[in-house]
Amino acid sequence: MKYVLMFAGSVDEQEAWEKMPESTRAAGYERVNQWFEEHSRAGRITGGAELQGPSSATTVRIKNGKAVVTDGPFIEAKEIIGGFAVVEVKDLDEALEMAKTWPGGGIVEVRPVVDHSEG
Amino acid sequence: MRVLGDFALAEEVVQDSLVAALETWPEQGIPDKPGAWLMTTARRRAIDILRRDTRYREKLALLERFTLTPEPAEADDRLRLIFTCCHPALSQEAQVALTLRAVVGFTTAEIGSAFLVAEATVAQRIVRAKRKIVDAHIPYRVPEGDELAGRLDGVLSVLYLMFNEGYLSRGAQIAMRRDLADDALWLTRLVATLMPDQPEVLGLLALMRLNLARSEARFDASGEMILLPDQDRSLWDHAAIADGTATLERAGAMRASGPYQVQAAIAALHAEAASWAETDWHQIVILYDTLVRMADSPVVRLNRAVALGHFAGPEVALGEVNDLAISLSGYHLFHSTRAELLDQVGEPVLAREARRRALDLCQNPAERSLLERKLRA
Numbered sequence: 130m131k132y133v134l135m136f137a138g139s140v141d142e143q144e145a146w147e148k149m150p151e152s153t154r155a156a157g158y159e160r161v162n163q164w165f166e167e168h169s170r171a172g173r174i175t176g177g178a179e180l181q182g183p184s185s186a187t188t189v190r191i192k193n194g195k196a197v198v199t200d201g202p203f204i205e206a207k208e209i210i211g212g213f214a215v216v217e218v219k220d221l222d223e224a225l226e227m228a229k230t231w232p233g234g235g236i237v238e239v240r241p242v243v244d245h246s247e248g
Numbered sequence: 249m250r251v252l253g254d255f256a257l258a259e260e261v262v263q264d265s266l267v268a269a270l271e272t273w274p275e276q277g278i279p280d281k282p283g284a285w286l287m288t289t290a291r292r293r294a295i296d297i298l299r300r301d302t303r304y305r306e307k308l309a310l311l312e313r314f315t316l317t318p319e320p321a322e323a324d325d326r327l328r329l330i331f332t333c334c335h336p337a338l339s340q341e342a343q344v345a346l347t348l349r350a351v352v353g354f355t356t357a358e359i360g361s362a363f364l365v366a367e368a369t370v371a372q373r374i375v376r377a378k379r380k381i382v383d384a385h386i387p388y389r390v391p392e393g394d395e396l397a398g399r400l401d402g403v404l405s406v407l408y409l410m411f412n413e414g415y416l417s418r419g420a421q422i423a424m425r426r427d428l429a430d431d432a433l434w435l436t437r438l439v440a441t442l443m444p445d446q447p448e449v450l451g452l453l454a455l456m457r458l459n460l461a462r463s464e465a466r467f468d469a470s471g472e473m474i475l476l477p478d479q480d481r482s483l484w485d486h487a488a489i490a491d492g493t494a495t496l497e498r499a500g501a502m503r504a505s506g507p508y509q510v511q512a513a514i515a516a517l518h519a520e521a522a523s524w525a526e527t528d529w530h531q532i533v534i535l536y537d538t539l540v541r542m543a544d545s546p547v548v549r550l551n552r553a554v555a556l557g558h559f560a561g562p563e564v565a566l567g568e569v570n571d572l573a574i575s576l577s578g579y580h581l582f583h584s585t586r587a588e589l590l591d592q593v594g595e596p597v598l599a600r601e602a603r604r605r606a607l608d609l610c611q612n613p614a615e616r617s618l619l620e621r622k623l624r625a
Binding site for chain 2: 220239
């Protein structure tokens with residue numbers, strides 16, 4: 130069963146993180162990398178990425194066949210998505226266990242992926 | 249492609265075994281271990297249908313007492329069903345509805361009337377929850393190891409919620425839903441039978457048993473509510489109290505205390521007091537202190553303040569209660585407690601005001617009537 134783990138946090142947390150000293154940030158990345166490596170080695174992670182901040186986002190809205198391009202994320206939210214991982218596990222409990230050990234803090238949303246392989 | 253998850257399958261199995269029971273019992277008679285049958289069937293359905301047939305009256309009494317040990321395989325199935333229904337990935341409303349539907353056998357109409365929501369809403373909640381179980385692949389299993397404690401808490405809070413709604417309804421229709429409280433007790437006893445090594449399950453079971461033991465004394469013949477100080481203690485079910493206390497002692501022997509055990513201990517102290525005046529308030533305050541440490545909440549603090557007032561005086565209690573004004577301003581029992589204390593310190597005008605506020609916030613007919621009587625006095 131495939132799930133996407135979406136890693137999110139508040140704008141405040143993001144800003145605080147960016148202001149942290151380089152050594153603290155490096156240690157944080159180290160823990161996140163370890164988490165990714167450990168789960169990839171166990172075959173539970175099939176993909177994922179860290180995203181640049183919402184100020185780098187561009188939104189394309191398609192309405193009546195016309196595409197309108199605007200600056201910024203698609204919703205102005207207090208929480209922003211910082212990255213994601215695509216995981217392949219037995220069931221929701223296993224995905225939740227992974228999410229609970231996410232070293233990045235903040236919020237993790239777990240969503241099952243639609244399976245188009247059959248039927 | 250597999251469309252149905254294990255949960256749907258389990259539910260089907262439950263229904264099938266019920267149908268099988270109802271087809272075979274009239275011909276072959278009730279099996280030697282009818283409880284084992286009921287372990288895999290929805291309790292209410294089975295009992296309702298059996299009730300229609302007078303031949304089964306005696307057997308029914310046996311079934312309702314339910315003192316049998318389930319077969320291990322069936323026990324596992326039933327536990328898995330309960331843990332799946334109470335999975336934290338489902339909303340608590342859905343957990344309650346699903347448990348009542350799939351494990352106890354309530355109809356959606358019954359769930360709606362017990363929790364003051366439209367039947368269509370309940371039906372929708374159940375459909376959505378089942379869809380999520382399938383779509384998100386919520387496993388049909390009993391969690392193990394480190395995971396168990398947290399998940400068991402979730403199951404217990406669903407049972408506790410059911411019980412509380414039955415014991416003292418929030419709604420305007422009826423003061424107490426004995427059937428719902430009894431079903432919550434039955435479910436808790438079932439979980440206790442299936443997980444005999446969990447002290448908090450026994451703690452919750454003891455708490456329910458001790459509270460229900462006072463049922464006969466809680467309302468008078470015309471349905472008016474009688475509060476604890478004024479209850480006729482000879483009407484209490486002393487066998488149930490002894491049983492509840494014994495259950496609590498069994499939990500205590502496991503040496504892992506928790507909030508349900510502490511609440512049961514408080515209920516036991518009330519149940520064992522020969523009169524209101526002889527209640528061991530010191531011990532009760534100590535237990536509330538423990539509860540504050542384990543599971544702090546404004547409601548726990550409110551109850552603690554009341555107990556404290558019995559030996560430290562109403563002024564002290566009132567001070568503590570007033571501190572909770574912000575967090576409990578929407579809770580009718582905060583205002584009625586304040587009213588009682590204000591009366592005791594000689595502030596009848598303020599007491600009246602607080603009582604009116606309580607009345608505005610309260611829907612339960614028996615509680616309303618009690619407040620109205622006091623306002624007229």
